[in-house]
Amino acid sequence: MLHTSLSDFRNRIGDYLANLRNAPVLLERRGKPAAVVLSYEEYQRLQEAEDAWWGERARAALEGGMVGQEEVMARLQEKLDASS
Numbered sequence: 001m002l003h004t005s006l007s008d009f010r011n012r013i014g015d016y017l018a019n020l021r022n023a024p025v026l027l028e029r030r031g032k033p034a035a036v037v038l039s040y041e042e043y044q045r046l047q048e049a050e051d052a053w054w055g056e057r058a059r060a061a062l063e064g065g066m067v068g069q070e071e072v073m074a075r076l077q078e079k080l081d082a083s084s
Helices: 006-011 013-018 040-063 069-083
Strands: 002-005 025-029 032-037
Touching: 002 006, 006 013, 006 025
Parallel strands: 002 025
Antiparallel strands: 025 032
């Protein structure tokens, strides 16, 4: 990953954008990380990986027996009734 200041990035944006396929660019403000610029292809790859991860979590939740709203409300009412 390349590191550069925001001002250098602004001054050489064309150079940095032309090389994004090689490596993302970490933009620093006052010497501290502020943002990362990456290629659209890399962004798409990360989005697809995140979508797959959330899909797997949803599948696992369904297989684990998710509880619907009606059942949640009934359980809450039971607890309220028991504490009265």
